[in-house]
Structures are given as C-alpha cells and as structure tokens.
Amino acid sequence: MPEPLVHAVSLERAYGVGGAQVKALTDATFSVEAGDTVALVGPSGSGKSTLLHLVAGLDTPTSGSIEWPALGSRRDLRPGPVGIAFQGPSLLPALTVVENVALPMILAGADEGGATTAARDLLDVFEVDTVASRLPEELSGGQSERVGIARAFSGSPRLVLTDEPTGQQDRATGARILEAIVTLAVLGGAALLVATHDPAAAERLAARWTIRDGLLHAEELTCSS
C-alpha cells in the first residue's frame, strides 16, 4: 500500500486574540493520498485556509501532529512537492507573469530557460498566455487569480492546494479553470485540495470535506478518485 502524502492526527490550531484564544481548527484527523481530489467546503472563517496552510507546511499546529510520509520533512515540501494558490493577491509585484510562474521551478533548481518554457505552457492552460510579459499591477483580479493557479502547478507538484480558485471568475471561465485544475492534477498523478464556497465546484471533485467552526467532517476521510 502506497504511503499517504499527508497524514494528520488530532490537528488543532488556535490563534491568540487579546487575552482569549480562538480555535480555527479542532481535532482534525485525516490522510491524503496521491490522486485524491478533495473539495474543502465551509462558510467564511470556518478554518479552510488554516487547514490548507497546515497541509502546505506553512503553519504549525498548536497541538496534534501532521506528517508528509511520501513527501519528506516539512522543509522538503516547497518548492517542489507542494504547490499552493492563495486566496488573495499573491504575485510578486516586481516580476512579470511568466517570471512569477517560473519562480518555483527556478527555486527548485531548474534552469531559467526551461522554467520559462514550462511556465508559458501553464499560462496557456489557464488562458493567461497573452499577459505573460505584464506586471501583476497590470492584470485584472481574475487574471491574477489564474496566474496564481498556474504558479501552483509550476514544477509538477505532487500535492496541489488552491484556496477559492474561481472566486473572481465568471461562471463559464470558472468552470473551464476548474476543469483545467482537475485535469492537470489527475494527469500528473497529484492530489488536489480545493477550498471553495462554490457547490458546483465542489461537485467536480471526488470527495468533500466540510469544515464548520473548526470541526472537520469528511464524507470519506480517505478518498480516492
């Protein structure tokens, strides 16, 4: 049996606000394996982004444990095995669109020319190849979002995390972009976690995890596509 990409037990994350503490995530136990496609749904502030940050190794849990058995230690996750598309604007303002997308590959050690070619292919997939030479400040919100998704797939990651990937797209474009995300993940054999409010988007994925007030309810805790 293949090792899971992510394995979390009794994961908890609390933030200090004033003298009190707010628990963003409580007692979450789950595993993610290669090829899993999971929709993470829940209302705003329910803890979806916190869970994604923990899975990406960007944040550390207050209690419980999280490991990446098939990916290595937390330090090995990025750049390379894990790609993440953030909810808000996250492009580096001083780099062009294509440079933004090529950056994770270059950080992982790829040569600049190869990384740029691969980045252009990804931009083509997400329909932003026409703005490859522009700076982030020259893009619309929807274009920035798509460039962010393209960057998440940069370097053929084994686990892709996206936070509200179609929040700024019209319905038709959103559907095409989601289709592209799922297709790329499946073809690449990567696991996919998509945090979304959009029920239609959630329907496109094999499994659905609901998160409410920090509590994770999974229809299948271990999912397979």
Next chain:
Amino acid sequence: MLVLTWLRGLLHRRAGRMIGQSAGVASAVLLLAALGAFFAASRASMTAQAVRAVPVDWQVQLSPKASLSNASSTVAATRGVTAALPVGYADTSGLSSRNVGTVQTTGPGTVLGMPTGYATTFPGEIRPLVGATTGVLLAQQTAANLGASVGSTVTIARPGQPKTTVTVDGVVDLPAADSLFQSIGVAPGSAPTAPPDNVVLLPAAMWHGMFANAAPGTASKQIHVQLAHDLPTDPGAAFADVLGRAKNLEAALAGSGLVGNNLAAQLDGARTDAIYAQMLFLFLGLPGVIIAALLAGVIASSGRERRRREQALLRVRGASPTRIVRLAWAEAILVAVAGMLVGLIAAAIVGRIAFGTSDFGATTGQALAWVGASVVFGLALSAATIVVPAWRDVRMLSVHDTQASVSTGLGRRPLWALAYVDVICLALGGLIYWQAVRSGYQVVLAPEGVPTISVSYFTLLAPLLFWIGTALLMWRVGTRLLRRACGWLRVATRPLAHRLAGVVAASMSRQRRGLSRGLVLMGLTASFAISVAIFDTTYAAQSRVDAQLSNGADVTVSTPAASGLPAGITEAVAKLPGVAAVRPMQHRFAYVGNDLQDLYGVDPATIGQATSMSDAFFANGNAAQTLQTLGSTPSGVLVSEETVHDFQLQLGDTVNLRLQFASDHAYHPVPFTYVGVAREFPTAPHDSFLVANADYVSISTRSPASQVLLIRTNVSPPTVAAEVQQLLGPASGANVTDIVTQQQITLSGLTAIDLAGLTKLELVFALLLAAGASGLVLALGMVERRRTFAIASALGARSRQLGGFVWSEAAFVAIGGLALGALSGWWIAQVIVKILTGVFDPPPEHLSVPWAYLTGLLVAVGIAIAGAGSGMLRAIRRPAMAALRDL
C-alpha cells in the same frame, strides 16, 4: 474627539512608525540647532579673540591746544574706561650712536614719552628683549641700525632744538607698532601709514623735559585707554557698542581729541570673519541638514502604504478628505513636537560638549531665531513627509485608485530628468568654478598684511550646483543602469544570487525607483561625509602649516637682530629628547633702496629639515627647485613680488642691498643676484622680505651669528619648548615659542574660528548618517516588501535564495552609493578647497585625506548593512502569519 482617538490609536498600534518619524525630525533639528550653537560659540570666541588681540583699545589723539588734564578727566569719566595713560609722541630728525670707534646714524624716527606703569597696564604693547624694562628703551630694529645695546649712548636730533644724548637701559620689541603709530583722524580709505623705522622710548618726565618746547607740529600727545571687556558676545553688537562709546567720548571732548578706535577696528574684522563662519556653515552644515531631512522623508514614506490603506478604510467609512488631512496634520504635529523637543535637547547637550555652550545664538535674538528656525523646519519637515502625501492621496478620485497606486512605482520619468536638470546644474557649476579659478578669485585679500574677507556669493553657487546636480545624476545613473543594463546586472548578481540571478536582476530592474532612492541617499551621505572629512582634514593641516609659518617651526628660538644665538646652542638643542631636527637661521635687516626689509639667511639644502618648505611659499610653486637654485647661486637672493614690481627686476639681475657689517656696524652695499620670488617664509612678515644664503651673508657682513633657531620635534612642541627655555636660561634674552601655543593665539582669518567642535560634530553626524542611511534605507526597503518576501518564502525560497535578493540589493545600494559618493565627495571637497583657497595661508598643495576616518566610515556602513540585511533575513525566514493570513 476623533483626532484624539486617532492619535491614541497611532501611539498604541503604530508606535514604531511614530518613533521612527520623530527620530528623523529630531536628527534634522539636532544638526540645525547644533549649527546654531556652533555659530553662537564661534561668534563669541571671535569677539573674545578680537578683544584679546588689542593691546590698547583706544588711542585718543589730543589737538595741539587741548588741555591734557581736562581731556584725561573726560576720558576717565567715559563709561567702561578702566585705565587711561598719556603718551607723548615727538619727531626726531635722526639718531646717532658711537660704537667701537665709529658713529652710526639713522634717518628720522619717533621718540615716545611713556608714563610710569604703561608696560603693566598695556602688556601687549611693549615686549622686553634685553636689559631693563623701564628707562630709556630702544626698539629692536633701531638698536640694530645703531649697533647699540644696553649702556650705549644715543644722540637724539630734535627739530628746531639742540641735540640731546641718552643712555640706553634696554632693547624692546613693539609688536603692535602698526596701531601704536597709526595716523588718527585721517580720511577713511587712506593708505595706512608705515610705522617709523627708528623708535626711542623715554620715561614721561624725561620726554617732557626734552620736548616741552618742541617746534609746532613735531610733538603731540595721546591718551591710551583700556576698556572694561564686558562687551556683547556677538562681534557685530560689540563693534556697535564700542563705536558708540567712542563717538560719545569724541562728543564729550568737544573737538579737543579724536579717538583711534583699535578695538572697533579689530571687532570690525571679527564681524567680517563671521561671514566666513556663515560660509562654512553653508558649505559644511547644510548638506547634512538636507540629508537628515531626506532620511526623515524616507522613514515617513516607509509607512505610506499602510497609511494609504488606513485612509482608504476611513474613506469607505465616510470620512471626508478634509477630515483625513486634519488627521494627518494631527499626526504631523505630534511627530514634529516630539522630534523638535528631542532634537533641541540633544542639540543643547551636543553644543555644551562640542562648543562649550548650550545657547543657540550669540544674542537672545539670534538664539530665538535659531530655535524658531529649527521649530519651523521640524514642523515643515513633518508636514512635508506626512501631510503632503496624505493630501495628495485623498485628491485621488476613488479608493480603488488609492489601492491601485500601490505598485512598483514605475511610471513616467520625472520632469527634471526629461529636462536634464542634473546635467544643466553640473555644467553651470563647472562654468562658475572654472570662472572662479581662472580669475584667481580669493576669499581673503591681504593688502598690507591685513586680512580682509571678500565673499562672492555667486562663486558659492558652484558647490551648491554640483551637489544638486550630483544627487540628480546619481538618480539618473541608478535608474538607467537598472533599466538598461539587465544583462550586466544578471552577471553582477550571480555570485550572490546564483541560479536566481536572472530573477533577481529582473526584480531589481523593476524596483529601480526604490533602489535608486536608496542609492542617492547612500551616495549623498557618503559624499557629505567624505567631503566634510577631506575639507576638515585639509583645513586642520593648513591651520597647522599657517601656525608653523607664523611660528617658524614646531619650536622657534629668536634673539634680537643686534645680538645672536649663544655659541653651541644648536648642538646642545639637537641633543635634547624629542628634537628631530634643528637648523639655525639668520635674521638681519637690509636696505633695498630706501626700504628697510627683513633678511633671512638660510642653508637652502638643510632648512627643510627643521621646518616645512611648502611649494606655496614660492611664486613658481616649486620649493625644491627654488631652494636648489638659491643654493647653487652663492650670492642669490629671493625677494618679494612687491620688490620685483617696484624695482623692475629680471631674473639674474644684480641687486645691491645694504647690510650692516660687524666691523663698523655701518650699512654697506653688498651685491646679490635675484634668483626667485618668495611669497611666504617661516617667521617672515606678510609684506616684503628677503631670503639669501647664510654663508654669503656671513662672509659679506663678517658675522656668522644666527638669530633664529628652528626646531622640528617628534614629541609635544610645548614640552620641547620648555626644555629649550631651561637650556637657554633667563639671561639669554632669547624668546622661545612653540606651534601649539601659537596656534591658539594666531589671529588670521583662517584660525580665528575654532573648527574643532564643528568638525567633531559633523564627522560624528556624517558617520551616523552614513550608517543610518545605509542600514535604514535597506531595512525600510525590505520592510516595505515584507509581504513579497513572505510570498517568496511561501513558494519555497530558502534563506540563501532570499539572501540573494537581499544582498544583491544591498550591494547595489552600498557599493554604488559609496562609489558615486566617493567620487562626488572628493570632487566637492576639491571645489570647496579651491574656492576657499584664499582662506588658507599658504594654500594647500593637495587635499589631505583622512584614511582612518574613511576606513571607519566603510566599516560603519558595512556593519549597518550587514545588520539590516541579516536582521531582515532572520525576520523573513519563516513567512509571517499576518502576511500569510492576508494571502
């Protein structure tokens, strides 16, 4: 109410920003107010030095029919008069003295009648050399002319009366002969009268006995006056005060006397010196204030994005633009008040430590003006960095515009760049500089040895234009390099950024505005520090050369021209500890036509061992060549330019000088060969003098005696001076002086202002500014892009890779800024020194570079950059959760 809530919020939530902004304002106010303290201290010291330099404050010339007793009563009753003594002046048609069987005679002279106690009341007027300090005294030069000494008899020829004979009790020097024998009451602008060549001082009773029935117009009386020195500290105010008192006295004397106002004349000079201090302030201080202001602007602008977001939120909540600007004003006033308080208190402390005063002005008015200027400056700076950007932002049409404008800052080139204002400034500065150098512009004119400052403010535009042009050019070079030379940048950053070199170069290219801002600030700070350090070091070195020129060497022994140094003294002094070299020098007098001049007999080959022989001493600008020419021509003589002009001399011409021979003490012609022009020479007067080979003078006059001993020391000169004094003993009559003491009393325009405090303040401030600017600009630039680094880190950039960004940018700002700053600083120092050449006496041959300070500057900048960079890397190693939650 909202304002108070807003300010409370800022103090609680944005304390770092508020402290940073206040610190920026405080540093600018500190330097401005400290300069005010320097100004106050230098003015006060100029007044004090002027007062100290005057041996007799007033010389009241009585009209022939005036009653001495009435006039004395009137003078004594004048406000501030502490002593008043009558002095008689009588003409003599000649003096003669019999010596070793021959009779020496002189031309016309003056016989003074000195009252009892004159020497103690006016200690600077008469300097005893040999013999008694009272009785019949001969001036040094007169004694030399007559070959007379203590015990000699001198016959005084009285116009219209029989000759009379006196016995000499002592020989004295009259250091203030110019003022002692001045013409009082002549029209302003008249040529100054040279003091008489021959002077005899008699006790008042003897003088009255001899000249009671003097022919009309051949004798007169003066009352010499000492004033209480409770004068205003400002030289201008002191000048007005002394002038007013003198006019009051003249009115009270009702035509029976005129006041020769020596003190006012000296204070008038000090008043002019104050203009020089103002120039130094402009050249040396103002750039520092501007850089401190720029730094304050950078600190304030680092919080601009956050402030914009806060404004956007306020506008969403319905706050009107007026209210937003009002809130910005509240913040600006709070920052300004805190900055001003800290700055003024720090300036008072710095002023006390560096200049010995906590006052910001020599008068209450000046102090208030400086404090007022500092307060206005602090407020204006705060408003310019906080209110103006806020006002500009609220004028944008929408919140979206405000947010959209937060970007890399790339946009159209500024108007000045399109108009090439930098090139125009540099060209104009170069033109003014060229014109000033070409026309031989000198700040200090020295007609007849009296330094007068003549300032052409137009010429001062040159360094100012260079400074502005250089700053703008640095910006142009920085942005152009980052925009156009991306390939070069990629190569240059490879050692730091490795595989990321291309990305780092692209990133730097697009952040060219921010990086160029850092480059300019770093460059200007380095330029300021380097130019100030070079100028100050050159100034200090020249000040020492100036003092050495006046004193002759580190330690100088001088004896009257009539006598000579004790035998074997040169060898004895050479053996003293701390003596590096010692050379004797002859000081005689020689007639050039009817003009009696000082003659210095030297060994040209070795004179330079004991004292500096600057190239500037000689008209051809080459000391070695001139001295070699003199040495190779036994009868050679160096003369002054004035003598060359007056006697229409050509190189190689024979000049017949009349020298006093030891055999008969009479002056006889000796042929010399004119081989060059000397402008300055150790111990020589500013006007005419002669330099010849000592051997030739010795053989010609049959006297090998030297009158001056020049000593170079390798320990403290006053220590060696004390040892030499002890060696000579009190009976020698020799005068021993050292350069350190001389430096403290030299009164030329150059050393009238003690720059030590200002130098210390500026060098320390420049060092702090350079370290602060480099570290702060880098740190603030990184803080502004903290989010960018958080994203890069979230994408997997390792510390080393993030370091590629940080260190590449740091290297660009630091290396580029230091290189451009060094070039500009050196050039500006060169321009300032060249324009102020006339202030230096003699002018410097080259710039003095303070390598130790510059090394310290490099180390400070390096530490600041390393600290800021590594601190930033530590902070961004793990992406901040606040930044991540925004993503």
